[in-house]
Amino acid sequence: MSDAYHETRLAQDKRRDVLWQTLWQSWFKSRVPGDGCVLDIGAGYGQFINNVIAKRRIALDLWPGMAEHLDDGVEALIGDLDRIAELDAGSVDYAFASNIFEHVVQEKFASVLDDLKTRLSSRGVLTILQPNYAYAYREYFDDYTHISVWSHTGLKDFLEANGYEVTYFHPRFLPLTIKSRLPVFPFLIKAYLASPIRPMGKQMLFVARPKP
Numbered sequence: 001m002s003d004a005y006h007e008t009r010l011a012q013d014k015r016r017d018v019l020w021q022t023l024w025q026s027w028f029k030s031r032v033p034g035d036g037c038v039l040d041i042g043a044g045y046g047q048f049i050n051n052v053i054a055k056r057r058i059a060l061d062l063w064p065g066m067a068e069h070l071d072d073g074v075e076a077l078i079g080d081l082d083r084i085a086e087l088d089a090g091s092v093d094y095a096f097a098s099n100i101f102e103h104v105v106q107e108k109f110a111s112v113l114d115d116l117k118t119r120l121s122s123r124g125v126l127t128i129l130q131p132n133y134a135y136a137y138r139e140y141f142d143d144y145t146h147i148s149v150w151s152h153t154g155l156k157d158f159l160e161a162n163g164y165e166v167t168y169f170h171p172r173f174l175p176l177t178i179k180s181r182l183p184v185f186p187f188l189i190k191a192y193l194a195s196p197i198r199p200m201g202k203q204m205l206f207v208a209r210p211k212p
Contacts, residue, residue, distance in 0.1 A: 003005060006138050009117040016045070017047055018185070018186065018189075019047075019189060020047040020048055020050075020051055020208070021051055021186070022186040022189040022190060023189070023193075024046065024051035024052065025166065025186075026189065026190050026193050028048075028051075028052070028096075029053070031094075031127075032052060032053075032054060032094050033054065033093050033094060033123070034053055034054055034122070035054075035055050036054055036055060036056070036093030036094060036123075037054065037055065037056040037057075037091055037092050037093050037094070037121075038052050038054045038056070038057050038058070038093065038094045038095075038096065039058045039060065039084070039087070039092045039094070039095045039096070039119075040052075040057070040058065040059045040060065040096050040098075041060050041081065041084070041095060041096065041097040041100055041112070042060070042097055042098060042099065042100030042103075043059035043060060043061045043066055044060055044061060044063065044066060044069075044098075045066070045069045046059055046066065046069045046070045046071065047178060048096060048098060049070070049074055049096075050069075050071045051073065054093075054094070056075070056136055057073060057074045057075065058074070058075045058077060058087070058092075058188060059074050059075065059076055059077065060077040060079070060083060060084065061077075061078065062078070062079065063078075064078055066078065069164065074085060074143055081100075081104065081108060081111070081112050082086075082092075082111070082115075082156070082168045084112060084115045084119060085115045085119075087119045087120045087172075088119070089119060090119070090120070090121045090122070090124075091103075091117070091119060091121065092116070092119045092120050092121060093120075093121050093122050093123055093124050094124065094125060094127070094128075095119075095120065095124065095125070095127070096126075096128075097126070097127070097128050097129070097130075098128075098129045098130065099129065099131070099203075100130070101128065101130055101148065101150065102130055102131060102140075102143075102146045102147070102148050102149075102150060103145050103146060103147065103148075104147070104148065104173045105147065105148060106148060106158070109148070109158070110158075110162050113117070113126075113159070113162045113163070113164065114162070114163075116210075117163060117210045120209070120210060124209065125167070125207055125208065125209045126164070126206075126207070126208050126209065127205065127206065127207050128155070128204075128205070128206045128207075128208070129148075129173065129174070129203055129204070129205050130150065130155075130204065131150070131176060131202060131203055131204075132150070132151055132152050132170065132172070132202055132203060132204040133149045133150055133151045133154075134152060134153070134169055135171070135172060135201065135202040136176050136202035136203075139176060139202075142177075152169060152171035152204045152206075153202065155169075155206060156169060156206070159206065159208045163210055163211050164208040164209065164210055164211060165196055165208060165209060165210075165211050166206060166207070166208045167207050167208060167209060168205075168206070168207040169204065169205065169206040170198075170201075170204060170205045170208070171201070171204045172198040172200075172201025172202070172203075172204070173198070173201060173203055173205035174192075174198075174201060174202075174203040174205075175200045175201060175202060175203065176202035176203055
């Protein structure tokens with residue numbers, strides 16, 4: 001991503017910090033191994049990986065400006081998704097990709113999945129968070145860098161077709177964006193995550209691992 005994209009479409013926003021701090025405490029903390037290695041694919045401002053507590057933390061992004069936003073102890077990999085192949089086999093215990101695969105063609109997505117198969121450890125999983133076209137079709141292409149369309153049905157089938165088994169998914173995990181008039185408060189985020197009904201949910205979450 002270019003600097004222009006981060007200055008306009010994805011400008012830094014303190015509300016996003018609140019969101020990720022709360023998501024870490026309320027969702028990810030209990031699922032990420034503290035003694036493992038976490039890879040944040042498309043880390044952006046580092047708002048996920050900076051909150052992670054783990055033995056090793058790696059942030060990957062095409063945007064050179066990412067490095068200046070990372071906390072001490074987070075390793076920066078600046079470059080294309082192909083850099084995943086540089087990691088040691090079996091070295092990643094938790095891979096996370098937020099709002100990235102709608103920005104790449106299917107062939108690139110499939111290549112990432114293939115690279116991760118050998119980089120994930122025996123306990124390793126891939127967690128994907130991204131817009132769900134089934135519920136966000138009106139706004140999906142407001143982001144001019146979106147080039148691939150994914151719904152929860154299509155993403156599940158694609159993961160399975162590329163050698164993964166889906167262990168969990170939620171088609172309406174979160175609202176699409178923080179760019180609204182709704183307040184971003186931790187107690188509201190926690191209540192939303194705890195609710196069985198999420199009518200405003202337009203982002204889906206998948207957890208998958210390579211098939212044995």
